[in-house]
Amino acid sequence: MASAPPKLIGNPMATVEQLETSASQIDGIPKELEDSIHFAGARLTQLAGILLRLPQDIIAIAIVNYTRFWLGPEGGSLKKYGAKDISIASLYVTAKLSAYPRSPRSVINVYAYFDAHETTFEHHAPNSPNPLDPQTYFVSEGTYQARRLALMRTEALLLRTLGFTTDTALPYALAITYMQTLDAFADHAAGSALTKRVLAHLNSALFSPQKLYLTHQPAALATAAIYLAGHEREMKLAGEDWWEVFDVGREELGFLVFSLNSQNGFAEREVERWAGRKVPLTVLEVEREMGVGVGMGVGMGVGMGV
Amino acid sequence: MTGKSRWADSQEDAVAEEQRRKEKEAKKRAKLAQQKLAEERRKQHEQQEQQQGGVRDDLENRPAKRQRLSPAQNTDTAQKTDKAAEAPTKLLKFHAPSLGPCRHVDNFERLNHIEEGSYGWVSRAREIATGEVVALKKLKMDNLNDGFPVTALREIQTLKASKHPNIVDLREVVVGDGDDFSDVFLVMDFLEHDLRTLQEDMAEPFLPSETKTLLLQLASAMEFLHDHWIIHRDLKTSNILMNNRGEIKIADFGMARYFSDPPPPNLTQLVVTLWYRAPELLLGASTYDTAIDMWSVGCIFGELLTKDPLLQGKNEVDQLAKIFALAGIPNDDSWPGFRRLPNARALRLPRLPNPPKSSALIRSKFPILTNAGSALLAALLSLNPASRPTATEMLAHPYFREQPKPKSKAMFPTFPSKAGQEKRRRRATPDAPKRGEKGAFAKGRDAVDLTGLFSGRDAEAAGAGFRLKMV
Numbered sequence: 042m043a044s045a046p047p048k049l050i051g052n053p054m055a056t057v058e059q060l061e062t063s064a065s066q067i068d069g070i071p072k073e074l075e076d077s078i079h080f081a082g083a084r085l086t087q088l089a090g091i092l093l094r095l096p097q098d099i100i101a102i103a104i105v106n107y108t109r110f111w112l113g114p115e116g117g118s119l120k121k122y123g124a125k126d127i128s129i130a131s132l133y134v135t136a137k138l139s140a141y142p143r144s145p146r147s148v149i150n151v152y153a154y155f156d157a158h159e160t161t162f163e164h165h166a167p168n169s170p171n172p173l174d175p176q177t178y179f180v181s182e183g184t185y186q187a188r189r190l191a192l193m194r195t196e197a198l199l200l201r202t203l204g205f206t207t208d209t210a211l212p213y214a215l216a217i218t219y220m221q222t223l224d225a226f227a228d229h230a231a232g233s234a235l236t237k238r239v240l241a242h243l244n245s246a247l248f249s250p251q252k253l254y255l256t257h258q259p260a261a262l263a264t265a266a267i268y269l270a271g272h273e274r275e276m277k278l279a280g281e282d283w284w285e286v287f288d289v290g291r292e293e294l295g296f297l298v299f300s301l302n303s304q305n306g307f308a309e310r311e312v313e314r315w316a317g318r319k320v321p322l323t324v325l326e327v328e329r330e331m332g333v334g335v336g337m338g339v340g341m342g343v344g345m346g347v
Numbered sequence: 348m349t350g351k352s353r354w355a356d357s358q359e360d361a362v363a364e365e366q367r368r369k370e371k372e373a374k375k376r377a378k379l380a381q382q383k384l385a386e387e388r389r390k391q392h393e394q395q396e397q398q399q400g401g402v403r404d405d406l407e408n409r410p411a412k413r414q415r416l417s418p419a420q421n422t423d424t425a426q427k428t429d430k431a432a433e434a435p436t437k438l439l440k441f442h443a444p445s446l447g448p449c450r451h452v453d454n455f456e457r458l459n460h461i462e463e464g465s466y467g468w469v470s471r472a473r474e475i476a477t478g479e480v481v482a483l484k485k486l487k488m489d490n491l492n493d494g495f496p497v498t499a500l501r502e503i504q505t506l507k508a509s510k511h512p513n514i515v516d517l518r519e520v521v522v523g524d525g526d527d528f529s530d531v532f533l534v535m536d537f538l539e540h541d542l543r544t545l546q547e548d549m550a551e552p553f554l555p556s557e558t559k560t561l562l563l564q565l566a567s568a569m570e571f572l573h574d575h576w577i578i579h580r581d582l583k584t585s586n587i588l589m590n591n592r593g594e595i596k597i598a599d600f601g602m603a604r605y606f607s608d609p610p611p612p613n614l615t616q617l618v619v620t621l622w623y624r625a626p627e628l629l630l631g632a633s634t635y636d637t638a639i640d641m642w643s644v645g646c647i648f649g650e651l652l653t654k655d656p657l658l659q660g661k662n663e664v665d666q667l668a669k670i671f672a673l674a675g676i677p678n679d680d681s682w683p684g685f686r687r688l689p690n691a692r693a694l695r696l697p698r699l700p701n702p703p704k705s706s707a708l709i710r711s712k713f714p715i716l717t718n719a720g721s722a723l724l725a726a727l728l729s730l731n732p733a734s735r736p737t738a739t740e741m742l743a744h745p746y747f748r749e750q751p752k753p754k755s756k757a758m759f760p761t762f763p764s765k766a767g768q769e770k771r772r773r774r775a776t777p778d779a780p781k782r783g784e785k786g787a788f789a790k791g792r793d794a795v796d797l798t799g800l801f802s803g804r805d806a807e808a809a810g811a812g813f814r815l816k817m818v
C-alpha cells in the first residue's frame with residue numbers, strides 16, 4: 042500500500058441534533074424507509090466504484106460524502122433529491138479530487154448499467170453466462186447530454202450541502218499501523234487473516250444506519266474493527282486495555298464493537314426485505330413507494346410491479 | 348513465488364532461518380510503526396495546541412519543541428500500556444469543525460475591494476452578526492466543462508487541511524444566490540499587508556533580525572504543508588500576508604495540490620510565477636516535488652535582503668539565464684540527469700575551465716550576508732532539487748542561531764495598511780501562469796544558446812555579465 046499517505050488526522054463529526062432528525066424525516070419519510078434507501082445508495086456507490094476501478098479508499102470517501110449529504114435537518118431530503126443522483130455526484134467529485142479522476146461519461150454509463158437491473162440486490166455480473174442485454178443500458182447521446190448536465194447541477198448542490206468538506210481521514214491505514222504496534226503480524230498467516238476481517242468490518246461500517254463514519258474518528262473505528270476481528274479469530278492481542286494506547290475509551294469501544302457486529306444482520310434483513318424489488322432511489326420512486334406505504338404499510342415486502 | 352521444496356524436511360535449517368528473519372522483520376516493522384505513531388501523536392498535540400490558540404512564540408520555543416522528539420519520548424506509547432493501571436489515562440480527542448451546508452454570502456457586507464488576481468477578486472468585508480472584519484475571495488468559475496473546477500476544489504481542500512499559525516485561516520466557504528452554479532467565496536482572516544506591496548513602500552529593506560523572523564515563519568508553514576503532503580506551487584511575496592503584529596501567513600492556494608511518494612506523474616509545469624519558478628520546472632520536468640517550493644523560498648530570502656525580487660526574468664529563457672548567472676551552471680556532477688529534462692536538450696551551455704561556484708556568486712551579490720546566511724541561500728538556490736534543504740532542515744540551520752537573533756514578533760514595526768483603505772496598487776510582479784498557456788520552450792524550437800553567460804566576467808562587467816542569444 043504505497044498510495045495516498047494520511048493527510049488529515051481527524052474528521053468533523055455529526056452533532057447530536059444532526060443525528061436526532063433529518064430533512065427526510067421532517068418531510069414525512071419514515072425512518073425505516075430512509076435507512077433502506079441510504080443503505081442501498083451507499084451500496085450502489087460501492088459497486089459503481091468497483092466497476093470504475095477506483096481504489097477502496099476513494100470509494101470509501103465517496104460513501105462518506107454521500108452519507109454526509111443527508112445529515113440533519115439542513116441536509117438533503119429524499120423528497121427533493123434522489124439517492125442515485127447524489128451517489129453519482131459523490132463518486133464523480135471524489136474521484137475528480139483524487140489521483141483517479143473518471144470522466145462524466147464513464148460514471149454515467151456505469152450507473153446506467155445498474156439501473157437496467159430489475160431488482161436492487163440481485164445482479165448480473167458483467168461477465169456472467171447470462172449477462173444483461175446491452176440494449177437495456179445503452180445511453181444515447183441525447184440522454185447522455187441531459188444526464189451530464191444533471192450531474193453537474195447535483196455536484197454543485199452536493200458541494201454546497203457539504204460546506205465543501207469533501208475529504209475524510211480513513212481508518213484503513215491506521216488499522217494496519219495499530220496491528221503492527223500490537224505485534225499482530227508476529228505470526229504472519231494469522232496476521233493477514235486478521236487484516237482481512239478488520240478491513241471487512243471497516244468496509245461494512247460504511248453502510249451502517251448509525252452512520253459510524255460521521256460519529257466516530259478513524260482511530261476509534263480502527264480500534265473497534267481490530268478488537269472485533271481479534272475476538273472472532275480468538276487471537277490474543279497484546280496487553281490489557283490496549284485500546285487506550287490509541288486513545289479510545291472502553292465505552293466508545295463497546296458501542297462500536299456492538300454496532301459493527303450487528304452490521305451483517307442489518308444488511309441481510311435489507312436484502313430480504315427488498316427481495317425481488319427495487320429500493321426507491323429517485324424522487325419519483327420514493328413518492329410511489331410512499332403511496333404504497335400509506336395504504337399497505339411500508340416494508341411489507343409486497344412485490345408491487347410499479 | 349516460494350517453491351514447495353523449500354519447505355521440505357531436508358531444509359529444516361532454511362525454514363528456521365526464514366522464521367528468524369521473519370520475526371526480526373516483524374519486530375522491526377512494529378518498532379517503526381510505534382515510532383510513527385508517537386510522531387503522529389506529537390504532531391496531533393502540536394496541531395491542537397495551535398488550533399486552540401495556545402500558540403506560544405514560535406521563535407523562543409522552537410528548540411524546546413524539537414526536543415520532544417527525543418528517543419525517550421518516542422517509546423511513550425509502548426510504555427503507556429503498563430502505566431495505564433497507575434493513573435487514569437487521559438485520552439486525546441480531536442476537535443474538528445462541524446459538518447453542515449454553506450452559509451449565504453449575505454451574512455457579510457462588502458467594505459472595499461482589495462485586489463483582483465488571476466483566479467478571482469478579494470475584498471475586505473464585515474460579518475454582519477459579529478462585526479468581525481474578514482477577507483472574502485470570490486473564486487473564478489471558468490471551464491465548467493467537467494463541473495466544479497478541480498483547481499478551486501483543491502484550493503478549498505488544501506486550505507481546509509492547513510491549520511497553522513503561518514497559513515491564512517479559511518474560516519468557511521459561503522455561496523451566492525442560485526441553486527447550482529452560484530458564486531463561491533472563501534472567508535478568510537483579514538491581514539493588513541502583503542509582503543510585496545509592503546516592501547515596495549519601504550525605504551529600506553527589513554533588518555537582518557526581521558528577515559530571520561519572517562523566514563522562520565515561512566519555513567514553519569512550509570514544514571507543515573510538506574509534512575501534510577501539500578505542495579503550494581505559487582509561493583511569492585505577494586502571496587505572503589502580514590499583519591501589524593509581525594506575523595506572516597501564506598495565502599493563495601489556487602495552485603496547491605496533494606502529492607505522494609513517489610510523486611504523481613504528469614504534473615503540469617505551468618506552476619509558480621516566473622520569477623519564483625525553479626529551474627527543473629523551466630527545463631520541463633513533469634515529476635517534481637516539494638523542492639520547487641523551497642526554490643521559491645530561496646527567491647523570497649533574496650528578495651527580503653534587498654526588497655527587490657531576486658530573479659526578474661523577462662521570459663522563460665531569460666529567467667533560466669538569470670538563474671544560471673546567480674546559481675552557476677549545472678553540470679553532471681552538481682545535477683545528475685538534468686540533461687535528460689525535455690528543455691535541456693535545446694540548451695547550449697558555456698564550457699568554462701573554472702566555472703564560478705554558486706556560493707561565491709551569491710556571496711558577492713549579498714556582501715551583507717554572513718557565511719551561514721549565504722550558505723543557506725546558496726543551498727536553497729541549488730539547481731539540483733535534491734540538494735535543496737527541506738523546510739525542516741532549514742529551520743535547524745545555524746543562520747537562525749547566530750547574531751543577530753531573530754527579532755521578537757512583538758517588536759516588529761507597524762505599517763500603515765493599504766488594504767484597509769484603498770485598493771492595493773497593482774504590482775509589477777508577473778502573474779501566476781494560466782492554464783493552457785504555452786511555455787517558451789515549445790517543442791521543436793531552435794537551440795537556446797547560453798554560452799556567453801559568463802564571458803564578460805573577467806572584465807568585471809558586473810550586472811550585465813552575460814549575453815543571451817537565441818540561434
Ligand SMILES: Nc1ncnc2c1ncn2[C@@H]1O[C@H](COP(=O)(O)OP(=O)(O)OP(=O)(O)O)[C@@H](O)[C@H]1O
Nearest residue numbers: 462464465466467469482535536537538541585599
Ligand atoms: N486574507 C487576506 N487578507 C488580506 N488581503 C488578502 C487576503 N487574501 C488575499 N489578499 C490580497 O489579495 C491578493 C490576491 O489574493 P490571491 O493571491 O489569493 O488571489 P489570486 O486571484 O489567486 O491572485 P494571484 O494568483 O494573481 O496571486 C493578495 O496578493 C493579497 O494582496
